[in-house]
Amino acid sequence: QVQLQESGPGLVKPSQTLSLTCTVSGDSISTSDYYWSWIRQPPGKGLEWIGYVFHSGDTLYTPSLKSRLAISVDTSKNQFSLNLHSATAADSAVYYCARFPRITHGWFFRVWGRGTPVAVSS
Amino acid sequence: DIQMTQSPSSVSASVGDRVTITCRASQDISRRLAWFQQKPGMAPKLLIYTASNLQSGVPSRFSGSGSGTDFNITINNLQLEDFATYFCQQANSFPLTFGGGTKVEIK
Numbered sequence: 560q561v562q563l564q565e566s567g568p569g570l571v572k573p574s575q576t577l578s579l580t581c582t583v584s585g586d587s588i589s590t591s592d593y594y595w596s597w598i599r600q601p602p603g604k605g606l607e608w609i610g611y612v613f614h615s616g617d618t619l620y621t622p623s624l625k626s627r628l629a630i631s632v633d634t635s636k637n638q639f640s641l642n643l644h645s646a647t648a649a650d651s652a653v654y655y656c657a658r659f660p661r662i663t664h665g666w667f668f669r670v671w672g673r674g675t676p677v678a679v680s681s
Numbered sequence: 682d683i684q685m686t687q688s689p690s691s692v693s694a695s696v697g698d699r700v701t702i703t704c705r706a707s708q709d710i711s712r713r714l715a716w717f718q719q720k721p722g723m724a725p726k727l728l729i730y731t732a733s734n735l736q737s738g739v740p741s742r743f744s745g746s747g748s749g750t751d752f753n754i755t756i757n758n759l760q761l762e763d764f765a766t767y768f769c770q771q772a773n774s775f776p777l778t779f780g781g782g783t784k785v786e787i788k
Binding site for chain 2: 604605606607608619621622655657664665666667668669671672673674
């Protein structure tokens, strides 16, 4: 049974880089069947899809964050990571990692991590 | 980007009631829509995919319908464990987008 677990600092100073890692267990991140994704949820608000990475390193990002965002994969550690540069208070949120099938229009999130809260504050 | 608009933003209901939540897409997404349930402090849980397919393990009192731009999720015979927030998500095109959520509260 696949499980995802987010990890990283819970507090980031403004203008610094918000960095998180998602560790995958119970399945190989090198599978060709799934994309690995980040989603965030500001306090009391809705969900925002951030982007995905494929095991090859191919990525796709949401346009509003593209200029500050990098998502990468480490197949040797079965992990993928998020780096969001120049963080501001608006980036404060619970960050989830999740996977979805590499099936055209079958992009539904069945497996999620528990989420990790990140506050951007001095 | 495809905008997803949910209504209502909140609804008060009693155990045993039927609740219907609506999600409208800003353009035709065929049946490429999912519904999630989220409880406080927890990750969202997939309930329905491709507009009307029930995810394995989800009770049959949940049902989904719709196509094009207008979709519904209905909860029949509302149970205590169903009080939560519900989100829709379109899977038609990137960036993937979610509705703003509907909170189902106890009356």
